[in-house]
Amino acid sequence: MAKLALLIGISEYQPGLNALPGAVQDLKAMQRVLQHSEMGDFADADITVLENPPRQVMEEAIETLFSGREKDDLVLLYFSGHGIKDEAGRLYLATSQTRKNHKGGLIQTTATAASLIHGMMENSRSRRQIIILDCCFSGAFAEGMKAKDDNTVDIKNQLGGEGRAVLTSSTATQYSFEQEGADLSVYTRYIVEGIEKGAADTDNDGMISVDELHEYARKKVQEAAPAMKPEIYAVKEGFKIKLAKAPVGDPQLEYRKEVERSVRDGQISPVSRRILKRRQFELGLSVEVAAQIENEVLEPYRKYQDNLKEYEEALIEAIREEGTLSQHTLKELKRFQQLLQLRDEDIAEIQKRVTLPPTPAHKRGGEQEMQGNFNIEVAKNTKPEPPKNQDDLSSEKGVDYTKLRDLLAAGKWKEADYETYLVMLQAVGRKEKDWIRDEELLNFPCTDLRTIDRLWVKYSNGRFGFSVQKEIYLSVGGKPDGKFYEEAWKKFGEHVGWRVESFWISYTEVTYHTSAPDTIPVAIYTSRWDGGTGRGFSCLASRLVNCNV
Structure with a gap:
């Protein structure tokens, strides 16, 4: 039985597609956990890594991955980059050569069709196939995926460990969360974390199955970016393919799982805090280690709050600049919302708070000014001097003490x-x-x-x-x-x-x-x-x- 992996990352693109420098970091992170003897345990020689390959090289590598395999071989294909749909809604994985025509349509011969990969998977003798796609519209990959025996896609969680599984960072219609600079993408980050920390082993059997990894990554992604919806599709018993090992009885992992159970909406209740304190003592963890684990678990919630704040700041800046927002600015705000992976309900409270109901305009210099269809609180330009013989409440940042x-x-x-x-x-x-x-x-x-x-x-x-x-x-x-x-x-x-x-x-x-x-x-x-x-x-x-x- 062999374990083989092909990791592909496309960070450089032709005009019309944004560069994704983080795709290269995604590859390195995936390679690190897969080749680690206590995690993925793939042999170094059996992991192929391709950075910005030409289309033909990429397709040949995919064909090599699936061809000539034995029934019990485990094959893994990972892709980080742009996913593009053609006019018929078919998915393609973009390469560094991918271009669009003068009408904005995809030039199909410059990208790798999902249907081509489907065919390679169908022709493979391997009965343990895993595909992980971190790209826009990746959920569309499941369209056309079928089992050899009955031509259906079984998405029920069955026991076993043979078959085919596809993990996707988004649905068939969604954009994925774009990387910030050279950081990992939000989806790959939690795929890697689930393996590296062992936290995805929810049944504590020392192994991480595909469905466990998906559920861990899905939960963490939606804490950080609620609008993003990772999905899993399986043929036959692909849900239960064992992908990686996890430590058993590790104190830090045990505490991490306890923290995961304790957090509700980014908060730890007083009762849960007492539970965590007891577990920290029982597991022999220092305060510093326990706090670091808690911070890591809470990081997705903090990322979500950062995104909310960033959207609010952008909205306020736009209103101050324009007053009545133009259609162009509204479209820009919608695009920004999508990039931040915020749902409409996430920004509803911000819009309610920032865009108050219309009220009569005050004279210039007043506490509030009418801004077309939007109102915002406008600070006075002058700051009154504090009364004599009272506390100095000075602030460099305009904080009211x-x-x-x-x-x-x-x-x-x-x-x-x-x-x-x-x-x-x-x-x-x-x-x-x-x-x-x-x-x-x-x-x-x-x-x-x-x-x-x-x-x-x-x-x-x-x-x-x-x-x-x-x-x-x-x-x-x-x-x-x-x-x-x-x-x-x-x-x-x-x-x-x-x-x-x-x-x-x-x-x-x-x-x-x-x-x-x-x-x-x-x-x-x-x-x-x-x-x-x-x-x-x-x-x-x-x-x-x-x-x-």
């Missing part, structure tokens, strides 16, 4: 802690439910950092504040160089009460008191904004020193 000041003045420490998280996100251009990256903390606006710290120190009589935490961190061995010092972080956590009996507490266990005799009470709880790993706090400590806070 009034609510934070009022909560602190009322001694509502927990509510002020959450408000601090929100205003910090604002200061770096992020939104609620997100977290702040290390480089953003290293460059956090000094004016805002001073404002936040002054308010906390003043109203807590010197017990709370970033400057207070910084001094403690430095006193236990931390250094203001942006590097992470694990031992110092643990000692710091013990000093301020975030770490009890060698165990990090959850946010639900945080208490806020200004009268604790032995420790500085918890305030401005870092897990809200840096993922709880301590690495973000070390970056912030460096920034505090640089800003003389």
